[in-house]
Amino acid sequence: MRIYNTMTGTKEEFVPLKKNSVGMYVCGPTVYNYIHIGNARSFVVFDMVRRYFEYTGYFVKYVQNFTDVDDKIIKKANEEGRSVSKVSERFIGEYFKDTDALGIQRATIYPRATQVMDDIISFISVLVRKGYAYETQDGVYFSVEKFKDYGKLSKKNIDDLISGARVEVNDTKRNPLDFALWKLAKPGEPYWDSPWGKGRPGWHIECSVMSSKYLGDTFDIHCGGPDLVFPHHENEIAQSEAKSGVKFVNYWMHAGYLNINNQKMSKSLGNFFTVREILEKYDPMVVRFFMLSSHYRNPINFSFDLLDQAKVGFERIKNSVLKLGDLKGQAESSSGDNEIIQDITKEKQGFISAMDDDFNSAAAISHVFNIAGIANTRINVQSGRATINCAADTITELMDVLGISLNIKKEMLDEEIEKQIEERQQAREYKDYAAADKIREELKKQGIILEDTPQGVRWKRI
RNA sequence: GGCGACGUACCCAAGCGGCUAAGGGAGAGGUCUGCAAAACCUUUAUGCCCCGGUUCAAAUCCGGGCGUCGCCUCCA
Incomplete structure (x- = not known):
């Protein structure tokens, strides 16, 4: 190291x-x-x-x-x-x-x-x-x-x-x-x-x-x-x-410094943000992901625009783990695809050598993205549980090394929301899309995003 | 004035002398979908601030510019 x-x-x-x-x-x-x-x-x-x-x-x-x-x-x-x-x-x-x-x-x-x-x-x-x-x-x-x-x-x-x-x-x-x-x-x-x-x-x-x-x-x-x-x-x-x-x-x-508009934060310039006020608007894990997306010794600029960019990237990683979670439930075989598992292992090694080189978390994160890419393009229901688990576990493990929790809990939705999702599915079956979309909108207001996938309806919190 | 860091695509960002310059975001076009979202495919740097030099080979090393920022005062 x-x-x-x-x-x-x-x-x-x-x-x-x-x-x-x-x-x-x-x-x-x-x-x-x-x-x-x-x-x-x-x-x-x-x-x-x-x-x-x-x-x-x-x-x-x-x-x-x-x-x-x-x-x-x-x-x-x-x-x-x-x-x-x-x-x-x-x-x-x-x-x-x-x-x-x-x-x-x-x-x-x-x-x-x-x-x-x-x-x-x-x-x-x-x-x-x-x-x-x-x-x-x-x-x-x-x-x-x-x-x-x-x-x-x-x-x-x-x-x-x-x-x-x-x-x-x-x-x-x-x-x-x-x-x-x-x-x-x-x-x-x-x-x-x-x-x-x-x-x-x-x-x-x-x-x-x-x-x-x-x-x-x-x-x-x-x-x-x-x-x-x-x-x-x-x-x-x-x-x-x-x-x-x-x-x-x-x-x-x-x-390195965290700057605002390329300038050091200072009270006299009035470009000063407390953690408290940022966390009112952003997931702390997005903030952390943002900070670790560049090398620790380089100065980084802070802005809400950049935080939004980081958020989308972070969600890309989360989405792939979410998808893997669905696949795991549906996979019939417990076997694995050696070639894919090997490629994932290579990415993991890439992550480790990046971190070994003066904690290059920015380069390390790119390997996590690569695993997400493998998951999105090459892993499906036929891949076998060993492959699916390998991808999901590796991503989670590496993000955890960076202290970034994906917060993918198997939490239960309350019954009322489950019922609404059910109703929406009924509406869709009767091709009453207006009603279906209305329910989706209402759930969105409550912070629940619905996605219709080939594997069925998936939900996530914003 | 002294000391130091940095300048890579529209944005963010790796790269530490040698495979086609990672990765993410955004844009454009397409696939899938009732729509949306997600995802996928294609596309976006013959070039890394500029000019010289060293080398078989340079974004990477050296010299000189230009630009940005920081430390020299309490400050993460």
Whole structure:
């Protein structure tokens, strides 16, 4: 399996630290609002990575944090007249509603900044003791000049960054690039006791602390959104390697942006969608299918038009599985057609090699379409149950690897609807097509689509 | 100003030096059907932003343009 490593800028063969097991750390959300569709892309992508590892037999320890104390949460809490923990609790709940819908598996563990305060404090103490950090009147800062490899992930050097001159002026810092490890509390802000006074951790330190606490000083894969490369991940490396003296992470993975009209989503541009509002209109599996239809590192444009395109493609796959379900019930022979089964197996192998090559889900999906094509053109009642099952099971299995559920349940329709379908069939027999079409229209309004096939009437929900 | 990514058909999108440039959507024509839907068949890039170069061979490598976007500030 090959993985593109941001650190080296190349694809590398994945070699785990411990055989058959992977430690993954994913930077999670700051819980002050509903997550937006761009956040969702990252989480979907790394969930896909995790699922593929599991599919190929790895045990994955998946750690994702919640940043539950920070300036934005404090601001929100003040606006709403609530406590910080009330706000963060609430949006952690909302986070799970959205990500559960999107089929994102729960992490092995969800540490929170506020739950690891002691670890954070002792981590910072080590940095102070080793001379990497210094105290000022408003907190404790990490000295980037002390860490010789600073900038190695984002390929920046300290001098260029300073001459970039967009760094805020802060007299208390020795170098404008130095970042806060501990911020002393201003009146009205939440605080924890520390050797440096009452305060709260800076943003970057929590991830260094939590990842080492649960995965060790060196671990396999660290993931996050593209805008975390600098400064967040760069700072994590500095803190962690300064403290431990060993390599922090073996593979850095970053997703691509999700753009609107080719531009990064941002609140100031007003091109901002929450997952919640998208899911009011679209099947979460369509959203997921859309996101995985391009390679995870490429930027994707988001629009409802593109989502509609994805939806039709997704339905093509579902329809073929639906058809296979009907055939299964009618097939007389349990045998199989070896040639077809072999071709399906080839497509499955194509899927796997695509995924093995840096999780190329876009190429992988094309193989699923190819199996659907085989099902539509070459499989019929005579093909035998083994063939039919092979096609249906393979499609379902591969989509499941991507975390895309086809949601084809053998649910029962309620009696009233069954009766209407029955009535429509009667009407059709008497060639009363006006009546038949009327019933079909009415069912459509209730979200039931009827299709007359050679195998009889088939229904599906929109 | 520094650093980086990308530019493949009407749209989306694979492609990582070598078989006729995947796959999906949309359009057009047709088959099937009472109609519709689904599905199927045919059709849509002698060419991959442009110009040079390397090579027996380039969408793929190198150089130079043009264009788009991103990071350098909280941000997935």
